[in-house]
Amino acid sequence: MPDKTNPDDPGAAGLPDKGTRRGIDDPGGFVVVDKQAGWTSHDVVARCRRLLGTRKVGHAGTLDPDATGVLIVGVGRATRLLRFATALRKTYIGEIVLGVTTSTLDASGEVTGHFDMAKVTLADVREAARSLTGRIEQIPPHGLGGQGRRAPAARASHARASSGASSPGRGSVPIRGLRNR
DSSP states (O other): OOOTTOTTOGGGGTOOOOOOOTTOSSOOEEEEEEEOTTOOHHHHHHHHHHHHTOSOEEESSOOOTTOOEEEEEEEGGGGGGHHHHHTSOOOOOOOOOTTEEETTSSTTSOEEEEOOOTTOOHHHHHHHHHTTOEEEEEOOOTTBOGGGOBOHHHHHHHHHHHHTOOOTTOEEEEEOOOOOO
């Protein structure tokens, strides 16, 4: 119930209480976060919500928990503008390890296989990389079951991808080029 006798109470003027804390009335804008490995994008959003005392926080694109780098976080009314940041071109730097498979298709999973790569040349790798440029249908590796097998939903999604059918949760991503260093 608003205290109409207290001029510092937002309810006194008939304004809704925003439920904010720490004296910040209406935080808004962007926060550029250097996300460290081990944090999910949602972990960053949750921390910002707690620190800024507002629930209206979002981010401009999910980074894998193993990924490090810039995560753009929108706060307050600025969350409406995040769709423009999401559409911007991005550059990713990664490392590919040849000859190893893991249970999660990334470095965080258990190694499930080793393969002899002695006969693979740099020219072979460059040729294979060319097939990874252009418009790529992205299928997130979530839904993997134990022993590196795909869970039923992921298998169905993979089957739709192989057949060319559309699937919820997939996205078409332009890969403009790959370089080795």
